[in-house]
Amino acid sequence: GAGVSQSPRYKVAKRGQDVALRCDPISGHVSLFWYQQALGQGPEFLTYFQNEAQLDKSGLPSDRFFAERPEGSVSTLKIQRTQQEDSAVYLCASSLGGAGPEGEQYFGPGTRLTVT
């Protein structure tokens, strides 16, 4: 079956521009996650949805970052007034939920954002 897809795969933005990154999770997955991965680092948690509810946004670095999942499926991560430090790969993951191995997260290919 289809995995997690993300678009665009690459995005170049000029400093100060707004960007929107899209994530299509695996069908039927109730949980959706966004992570930020800086070059040479491990992914860092940004935010988490269960269906359409945003249950944890503790990792969003500033109020310029906003995520939504209005119908409990596709999610969009929006970054306003981009800064150079926002340059990173943004990974989306989805899961069936659950606390054990059934909560395994399946990752998309990521969107590489470069802010110039």
Next chain:
Amino acid sequence: AQKITQTQPGMFVQEKEAVTLDCTYDTSDPSYGLFWYKQPSSGEMIFLIYQGSYDQQNATEGRYSLNFQKARKSANLVISASQLGDSAMYFCAMRNRGAQKLVFGQGTRLTINP
């Protein structure tokens, strides 16, 4: 707070040899899960293996096994009979049972030499 430490930035191994990638963790929660992911140069994170904190036996998945030493708070990944296709970044991650988010380590870049 949760923390994952991977102390090996890079590892170089000859093809067909076994390799151990180190991972130590810290958490105050008695119930948690430990994960290993592989990230090839293409960028996607591929799930390899899972170990629950209350699991009595070490997890195994094909050529992958997890050497879980709870008292030492370590969860090392062992890859047997390494292959050229194993060359990638490897990340150790954990999740407390009451939470959903994964906390990742810095990763280890594994290179398999022919």
